[in-house]
Amino acid sequence: MNDLPYNLSSPKYDLEISPPLMNAAGSLGFAPEPKGAVNLELLGAFITNPISYQRRTPARTRTSLQYPGGFLLHSGYPNPGLRAAMRRYAARWARSSLPIIVHLLADSIDHVARMVPPLEELEGVRGIELGLPPDVDAGLASEMVQAAAGELPLIVRVPMESAGAIVKVVAATPLTAISLAPPRGALLNKQGQRVRGRLFGPAVYPLALASVLELVEYGVPVIAGGGVYDPDQVDAFLEVGAIGVQLDAVLWSLGWSGKGDKE
Numbered sequence: 001m002n003d004l005p006y007n008l009s010s011p012k013y014d015l016e017i018s019p020p021l022m023n024a025a026g027s028l029g030f031a032p033e034p035k036g037a038v039n040l041e042l043l044g045a046f047i048t049n050p051i052s053y054q055r056r057t058p059a060r061t062r063t064s065l066q067y068p069g070g071f072l073l074h075s076g077y078p079n080p081g082l083r084a085a086m087r088r089y090a091a092r093w094a095r096s097s098l099p100i101i102v103h104l105l106a107d108s109i110d111h112v113a114r115m116v117p118p119l120e121e122l123e124g125v126r127g128i129e130l131g132l133p134p135d136v137d138a139g140l141a142s143e144m145v146q147a148a149a150g151e152l153p154l155i156v157r158v159p160m161e162s163a164g165a166i167v168k169v170v171a172a173t174p175l176t177a178i179s180l181a182p183p184r185g186a187l188l189n190k191q192g193q194r195v196r197g198r199l200f201g202p203a204v205y206p207l208a209l210a211s212v213l214e215l216v217e218y219g220v221p222v223i224a225g226g227g228v229y230d231p232d233q234v235d236a237f238l239e240v241g242a243i244g245v246q247l248d249a250v251l252w253s254l255g256w257s258g259k260g261d262k263e
Contacts, residue, residue, distance in 0.1 A: 006243040008127060008153040008176045008221075015099055015126045015153045017044035020244035021234065024182075024225050025050050025103035025129060025157070026077070027248045030085060031092040032100075038251050046098040047246070048089075050131055053111035055081035063195060065187045070201015070227070070249075072187050077105060082115050090122050099126035101155065106130050106144045113147040120151050127153040127176075134159045134184055138169040149174040155223060157181050160207060164214045177221040179246060180211055200249040202227050209236065216241035 008015040022045040028038060032046045040046070059076030079085065082104075093100040102119055106112050112130065119125050130148045132141050136159070145156055153176040158166045160183045167178055182198040189195050205227030215222045224237035225246030234245045 006221075008155070010127075010151060010153040010176060012151040013126065013153060015045070015101075017099070017244055019044045020238065022047055022101070022223075022244060022246050023251055024246040024248040025131065026075075027251045030079075031089045032096050032098055034097075040098060043098060044244070045101050045127070046096060047101045047129055048085075048103050049079060050077045050103045050105045051079050051082055051085045051115075052077070052105040052107060053082050053115055055079070055084065056105075061195065063189065063197075065189060065195060065197075067187060067201075067203075069203025070199060072185060072195065072197045072199055074195055074197030079105075082118070086118065086122065090124075093122060093124035096124050100124045101127040101129050103129040103131055103157070104148070106132050106136075106148070109140075109143050109147045112144050116148050116150045116152075125152070127155060129155040129157055129179060131157045131181065132159065132166070134161075134181070136162075136166070138166055141166050142169045142173055145170050145173040145175055153177075155179050159184070160211050160226060163211045167215055167218050167220060171218050171220045175220070177223050177243065178215055179223040180208060180225050182226060182248070183207055200227075202229050205229075205233060209240070212237060212242050213240055 006017050006020050021043050025047045026049050030049045056078050058078040062075045065072045104115050155177045156175045157179045160180045185199045186194055186196045208226030212222055212224045221243045223244045224242035229250050237245050
């Protein structure tokens, strides 16, 4: 695997990610667990679970459904809200050996503008990842990105399905890099009810690679992710122009060694 570092720059700070791997938002919790099952030395940065301005409870119909090649997850992004998250995790972020990138859920322009300034004051927080809503249009995406722009490097996580259309607009805004949110789909559960959610698993990888190939053409730094289960897939992303790669479900299965084999 290519371990070359990459620098994410902002008006005030530089963030070096080495190796160019990080966990995807929602995969490893709100703060690093040094004694957890995942070897954090494989990562160049830690991305928190998604955090919204106000507290969010789990979706009433939260579930995980298997399909050939992966699974669908519907959770509602439960989290304690920004202020509570800062109280609970700021000390752990400050002690972290990894740079902390806080993932923010963009549910309104006003909330985005309110969330970024207090994070800029926290030790250990070295970047922001802004998660755009799955149904966001290009105009709203641009306004949300501008509201999040500040002193810290800004990664904008765009819906994989509409990444090309969104990046045409947000590429002109003060962002540092683009990352990819999991694609969304729908399945029927055992009761015959339709469930919508995010898609994970090896079947996502070809879609992610196609998105990265499209996005790098716009000249915006791209952080790839989606369906990665092997270091060769990481190298493929880097070879086509991605500056880094996010890992998601492979971290839950503990199938990642970073050495070309599954442990």
